Amino acid sequence: MKKALAFDIGGTKIYSTIIDETGNIISDIDKFSTPKSIEGIKEILKNQIEKYENEVDIIAIATAGAVNNENTAVIGSTGNLVQGYYTIDFQSLSNKKVFLENDANAAAWAEYKIGASKETSVSVLLTLGTGVGGGIIINNKLLKGKSGAAGEMHFKMYSDKRRKCTCGSWDCFEAYASGTALKKDAEEALNDKNVTTYDVIEGVKNKDEKMTAIFNRWENDITLGIIGLANLFDPDCVVLSGSMAQFVDTMKIEERVNNEIVTAPTSIRPAQAGNYSGMIGVSLLALGGLE
Amino acid sequence: MKKALAFDIGGTKIYSTIIDETGNIISDIDKFSTPKSIEGIKEILKNQIEKYENEVDIIAIATAGAVNNENTAVIGSTGNLVQGYYTIDFQSLSNKKVFLENDANAAAWAEYKIGASKETSVSVLLTLGTGVGGGIIINNKLLKGKSGAAGEMHFKMYSDKRRKCTCGSWDCFEAYASGTALKKDAEEALNDKNVTTYDVIEGVKNKDEKMTAIFNRWENDITLGIIGLANLFDPDCVVLSGSMAQFVDTMKIEERVNNEIVTAPTSIRPAQAGNYSGMIGVSLLALGGLE
Numbered sequence: 320m321k322k323a324l325a326f327d328i329g330g331t332k333i334y335s336t337i338i339d340e341t342g343n344i345i346s347d348i349d350k351f352s353t354p355k356s357i358e359g360i361k362e363i364l365k366n367q368i369e370k371y372e373n374e375v376d377i378i379a380i381a382t383a384g385a386v387n388n389e390n391t392a393v394i395g396s397t398g399n400l401v402q403g404y405y406t407i408d409f410q411s412l413s414n415k416k417v418f419l420e421n422d423a424n425a426a427a428w429a430e431y432k433i434g435a436s437k438e439t440s441v442s443v444l445l446t447l448g449t450g451v452g453g454g455i456i457i458n459n460k461l462l463k464g465k466s467g468a469a470g471e472m473h474f475k476m477y478s479d480k481r482r483k484c485t486c487g488s489w490d491c492f493e494a495y496a497s498g499t500a501l502k503k504d505a506e507e508a509l510n511d512k513n514v515t516t517y518d519v520i521e522g523v524k525n526k527d528e529k530m531t532a533i534f535n536r537w538e539n540d541i542t543l544g545i546i547g548l549a550n551l552f553d554p555d556c557v558v559l560s561g562s563m564a565q566f567v568d569t570m571k572i573e574e575r576v577n578n579e580i581v582t583a584p585t586s587i588r589p590a591q592a593g594n595y596s597g598m599i600g601v602s603l604l605a606l607g608g609l610e
Numbered sequence: 611m612k613k614a615l616a617f618d619i620g621g622t623k624i625y626s627t628i629i630d631e632t633g634n635i636i637s638d639i640d641k642f643s644t645p646k647s648i649e650g651i652k653e654i655l656k657n658q659i660e661k662y663e664n665e666v667d668i669i670a671i672a673t674a675g676a677v678n679n680e681n682t683a684v685i686g687s688t689g690n691l692v693q694g695y696y697t698i699d700f701q702s703l704s705n706k707k708v709f710l711e712n713d714a715n716a717a718a719w720a721e722y723k724i725g726a727s728k729e730t731s732v733s734v735l736l737t738l739g740t741g742v743g744g745g746i747i748i749n750n751k752l753l754k755g756k757s758g759a760a761g762e763m764h765f766k767m768y769s770d771k772r773r774k775c776t777c778g779s780w781d782c783f784e785a786y787a788s789g790t791a792l793k794k795d796a797e798e799a800l801n802d803k804n805v806t807t808y809d810v811i812e813g814v815k816n817k818d819e820k821m822t823a824i825f826n827r828w829e830n831d832i833t834l835g836i837i838g839l840a841n842l843f844d845p846d847c848v849v850l851s852g853s854m855a856q857f858v859d860t861m862k863i864e865e866r867v868n869n870e871i872v873t874a875p876t877s878i879r880p881a882q883a884g885n886y887s888g889m890i891g892v893s894l895l896a897l898g899g900l901e
Contacts, residue, residue, distance in 0.1 A: 385872075385873070394874070395872070395874075439756075440756065441755050441756045441760075453842075455842075457748060457753060458751075460749070462748060462843070463844070464732050464843055464844020464845065464873065465730075465731065465732045465844050465845060465846045465874065465876075466844055466873065466874035467844070468844045468872070468873040468874060469732075469842065469843055469844035469873070470842065470844075471841040471842065471844075471871075471872050471873055472841070472842075473837070473838065473841040473871070473872055474765060474837070474838025474839070474841060474842060475766075475767060475834045475835070475837065475838055476766060476768075476769050477767075477768055477769060477770075478767050478768060478786070478830070478831055478834050479768075486870075486872045487870070488837065488870040488871075491841075495769070539769070540769055543766045543769050544766070546764070546765070546766065546779065547764065547765025547766055547838075548765070550762040550763070550764040550765060550782075551744075551746075551760065551761065551762065551763075551765060551842070552753070552755055552760055553754070553755020553756050553757055553758070553759045553760035553762075554755065554756060555756045579777075579778070579779040580762075580764070580779075581676075581686070581759070581762050581764055581777045582676070582755065582757065582759040582760065582762055583685070583686075583756065583757035583759060585756075
């Protein structure tokens with residue numbers, strides 16, 4: 320059976336393991352803190368590749384940032400990784416082929432192949448974590464756009480410049496739907512810089528009224544964003560992934576979305592492919608492209 | 611050369627003509643006011659089809675409302691047409707095959723085949739008229755979604771319920787970017803129910819400060835919507851069509867969009883396929899599907 324040496328390169332952590340062509344993780348997960356230098360990142364990749372490349376058919380990297388349509392390089396900058404990250408020549412790190420895909424796109428592919436959106440043809444995946452990522456599948460193919468950067472969840476939630484987004488523009492979905500946004504909602508509502516996302520989640524559990532109102536506002540913003548996406552893509556389903564997805568009520572969101580969209584009813588589903596869906600998805604993509 | 615008997619069925623007018631497989635209009639344009647009854651609409655279609663069906667290879671109908679993925683029927687209701695319009699059995703009106711497509715999708719296809727988005731592979735078309743329509747082309751195919759209704763421009767511009775949309779929900783792009791929205795902007799700014807879209811456009815021409823501010827706010831809302839679409843689709847271009855498109859400054863919008871998106875630069879272009887792009891596009895789609 321064909322195998323990939325898989326990586327997931329994020330703003331805080333780098334994961335690595337070996338995954339087979341059915342999407343099974345067949346080795347331990349190695350974990351590293353993401354270095355703050357290009358050389359540091361390359362060092363980790365090189366060490367892992369030296370150790371394992373003879374056991375695998377391809378190197379498969381899920382990464383923060385947009386990946387070109389040839390799946391060979393990161394294009395443009397990514398806020399959460401070291402400046403100049405996109406200049407890394409990934410192919411030079413291995414004798415095997417190196418295949419890259421954006422982490423949210425890769426997660427969307429994993430959900431489509433073995434998870435929550437299996438057997439659908441049009442789906443939208445949202446990763447709700449520190450930031451918000453998006454991966455869109457249309458007619459059984461990833462939506463990549465002209466340069467490979469499609470699926471960025473930076474559409475407006477307000478038109479009157481309320482909250483700056485990490486992308487430099489204002490009021491993007493990411494700035495209202497991420498974990499960071501929930502903290503920001505709480506800071507604004509309570510006028511307290513020290514309140515955390517954890518405080519809000521705990522407050523909701525303890526039926527604290529203020530915390531529940533803050534949480535509901537955040538969930539409402541996520542719902543409104545999904546309404547727009549459902550009207551644009553008419554998807555079979557919207558999959559919610561990432562560390563924050565466990566806290567939202569997908570049934571409640573689905574009911575509201577289907578009440579307000581002009582397109583046919585859709586379904587809102589929690590992700591099923593697990594915490595390593597990025598590595599699984601990019602491995603399936605990479606191995607699927609091999610003869 | 612193959613030919614289609616083309617129709618464009620809108621909320622106020624029905625157009626009809628004959629179009630050849632290169633997109634040329636080869637007969638007069640017949641114009642009718644859209645009847646307020648299903649029978650009235652069927653009557654117009656039947657009369658035209660009886661007159662011309664022997665001269666053509668297929669009947670091609672661009673229509674308001676979503677069209678199914680088989681291009682045989684309208685699905686769901688359309689605000690601007692008589693209730694129950696979607697129950698019309700279009701195929702029963704002719705001995706030739708009857709092919710339908712949503713009017714904005716058809717216009718997008720015309721721009722892609724013979725107009726502003728020719729030789730691109732990913733494009734978004736916006737029709738800015740009484741309402742706002744959308745047609746999206748991805749990898750040289752219309753985005754239809756699971757049921758055929760994709761491309762609806764009902765994503766939020768605000769999250770705090772400011773303006774009701776024709777779709778029944780709140781604050782959709784359509785409610786801020788249409789001609790009707792420009793009138794609404796003016797009504798709100800001037801506290802005058804009688805101000806018209808024409809008044810605003812004339813005011814801008816005469817350098818009236820208030821009218822210019824109203825217009826700029828409207829153009830700004832269109833720009834913000836396009837920023838979201840560009841981040842989602844990473845398109846080669848965004849084409850602006852419809853009666854209101856002539857008033858916006860595409861160069862100014864393009865500069866602003868490219869300053870704010872996280873995806874690669876795109877181009878904003880005025881439509882080139884003319885007023886009958888809906889009929890041209892649906893004819894090219896219908897004739898393209900014939901052996």
